[in-house]
Amino acid sequence: MLFKLKQNSCPETSFYSPVVSRLVPYVPGEQPKIDKLVKLNTNENPYPPSPRVIAAIQLAAQQGLQLYPDPESTALRQAIAAHHGLAAHQVFLGNGSDEVLAHAFCAFFQHGCPLLMPDISYSFYKVYCGLFNIPVEMVPLTEAMCLDVSAYARTDGTSVAGVVIANPNAPTGVGLPLQQVERLLRLHPQRVVLVDEAYVDFGGDSAIPLIAQYPNLLVVHTLSKSRSLAGLRVGFACGQAHLIDALERVKNSFNSYPLDRLAIAGGVAAFEDQAWFEQTRRAVMSSREGLVLALEDLGFKVLPSQANFVFARHPHHDAAAIAGALRARGVLVRHFKLPRIEQYLRISIGTPAHCDALVQALGSVLAALA
Numbered sequence: 001m002l003f004k005l006k007q008n009s010c011p012e013t014s015f016y017s018p019v020v021s022r023l024v025p026y027v028p029g030e031q032p033k034i035d036k037l038v039k040l041n042t043n044e045n046p047y048p049p050s051p052r053v054i055a056a057i058q059l060a061a062q063q064g065l066q067l068y069p070d071p072e073s074t075a076l077r078q079a080i081a082a083h084h085g086l087a088a089h090q091v092f093l094g095n096g097s098d099e100v101l102a103h104a105f106c107a108f109f110q111h112g113c114p115l116l117m118p119d120i121s122y123s124f125y126k127v128y129c130g131l132f133n134i135p136v137e138m139v140p141l142t143e144a145m146c147l148d149v150s151a152y153a154r155t156d157g158t159s160v161a162g163v164v165i166a167n168p169n170a171p172t173g174v175g176l177p178l179q180q181v182e183r184l185l186r187l188h189p190q191r192v193v194l195v196d197e198a199y200v201d202f203g204g205d206s207a208i209p210l211i212a213q214y215p216n217l218l219v220v221h222t223l224s225k226s227r228s229l230a231g232l233r234v235g236f237a238c239g240q241a242h243l244i245d246a247l248e249r250v251k252n253s254f255n256s257y258p259l260d261r262l263a264i265a266g267g268v269a270a271f272e273d274q275a276w277f278e279q280t281r282r283a284v285m286s287s288r289e290g291l292v293l294a295l296e297d298l299g300f301k302v303l304p305s306q307a308n309f310v311f312a313r314h315p316h317h318d319a320a321a322i323a324g325a326l327r328a329r330g331v332l333v334r335h336f337k338l339p340r341i342e343q344y345l346r347i348s349i350g351t352p353a354h355c356d357a358l359v360q361a362l363g364s365v366l367a368a369l370a
């Protein structure tokens with residue numbers, strides 16, 4: 001049978017799978033191509049990676065790029081497992097933790113019932129739910145922007161697909177004590193509780209030591225923040241072997257080689273240079289303490305942060321106006337036009353010089369707005 005396409009009655013989107021038109025993609029923070037900006041909007045580490053990482057990448061570039069990388073990234077899994085006191089089969093690697101999260105949502109949360117997450121959290125979680133058709137139930141943080149574990153209990157007998165939280169939370173920076181994470185794990189023993197610890201190395205408590213005890217715990221980490229490797233794209237998940245197996249099944253149904261040879265070599269070297277890691281994360285934490293005091297001097301209310309950023313609001317000035325005025329002075333911070341947090345600014349911790357530039361610029365911005 002001849003099927004005649006009418007040229008103009010067919011919008012370009014008719015080529016799409018139905019889900020594509022419904023997607024609400026994540027919008028990353030601005031990565032401007034302008035020099036000399038003080039860039040405090042995407043939580044990158046202000047310090048470069050260890051020189052040993054650069055050397056390892058250079059060496060890897062000279063050797064074997066014509067060959068596929070190890071599909072299991074064995075060397076890096078072993079390095080990460082050794083660092084965290086786990087076995088290599090308890091570690092799963094991906095092209096950035098965003099990819100690890102996507103595979104986890106696909107592997108664990110497609111049960112047709114809602115996935116529980118805080119109303120204020122990493123906005124990519126909801127995006128994955130759109131991609132995988134997972135219903136979402138947002139659980140409000142308290143007035144003080146803290147996670148209230150009892151609000152995650154189900155008393156009406158209905159089922160949930162699982163729980164996802166960031167700890168420390170993003171974009172608030174507020175940490176959840178480990179006993180509370182354990183309460184969450186015990187509330188839903190039949191479902192995976194995913195704890196995204198992207199910022200944990202800046203002062204939070206990792207749930208990784210709980211893995212042996214909880215078969216439903218999956219902890220996700222990234223090398224993008226505390227290891228200064230946002231540009232290399234390496235993230236990982238830790239959990240008991242049955243969870244890692246599920247992630248492997250999804251990964252091997254999607255891309256056998258998510259980590260290239262440079263990423264594997266650079267990642268291994270990053271875990272070998274523990275001194276660099278300690279020095280840079282401590283420098284960030286110490287700048288954070290100074291910046292919090294300076295912001296409070298300027299009248300800001302700053303949430304307690306265990307991350308490499310602070311979340312702050314000014315009682316007398318509009319956050320979007322401050323962000324715009326800062327931008328005009330060459331300082332980028334992140335503003336989310338979202339319910340409950342539209343009067344907050346998320347400010348990444350830079351070098352001491354970046355922090356000084358921010359505080360100076362804020363001083364004149366606030367004076368001009370007054």
Ligand SMILES: *Cc1c(COP(=O)(O)O)cnc(C)c1O
Nearest residue numbers: 096097098122170198222224235
């Ligand atoms: C930055 C961030 C990630 C993504 O990290 P990549 O490894 O760079 O993909 C994941 N979760 C949270 C909460 C983050 O802030």
